Amino acid sequence: MIDNDASLRxxxxxxxxxxxxxxxxxxxGSDGLLAVEARFGRIAQPEAQAGEAMARARPGLSAGxxxxxxxxxxxxxxxxxxxxxxxxxxxxxxxxxVDLAKFARISAADRSAQAATYxxxxxxxxxxxxxxxxx
Numbered sequence: 001m002i003d004n005d006a007s008l009r010x011x012x013x014x015x016x017x018x019x020x021x022x023x024x025x026x027x028x029g030s031d032g033l034l035a036v037e038a039r040f041g042r043i044a045q046p047e048a049q050a051g052e053a054m055a056r057a058r059p060g061l062s063a064g065x066x067x068x069x070x071x072x073x074x075x076x077x078x079x080x081x082x083x084x085x086x087x088x089x090x091x092x093x094x095x096x097x098v099d100l101a102k103f104a105r106i107s108a109a110d111r112s113a114q115a116a117t118y119x120x121x122x123x124x125x126x127x128x129x130x131x132x133x134x135x
Contacts, residue, residue, distance in 0.1 A: 046116040050109035057102050065089040
């Protein structure tokens with residue numbers, strides 16, 4: 001897509017250098033720009049935040065266990081008060097019922113991820129327009 005013409009390459013480097021991009025990164029069009037933007041986290045971070053907000057709204061399960069080895073077993077009248085080998089386990093299930101504020105946060109996170117994608121597209125188009133004007 002990019003010609004080896006020296007003047008075009010010079011124009012590309014002048015425009016892309018201001019944005020912190022390289023000609024090689026943009027050689028495949030918007031795919032190269034998308035890779036550079038994702039590397040800087042301009043798109044990846046809002047998408048991760050949207051996924052995190054959605055994960056908080058889903059049911060959660062946590063489990064834990066402990067094992068205790070006591071030197072002696074203690075018992076009174078046949079009832080073991082402190083066993084020699086003791087295992088304790090706990091399981092917790094958290095199910096959110098209705099949290100309207102959480103749904104609003106999920107919607108805002110999704111909009112933020114969409115805005116980052118749109119901003120990346122705008123940046124790509126601006127770079128293309130500047131290259132065309134300089135060429």
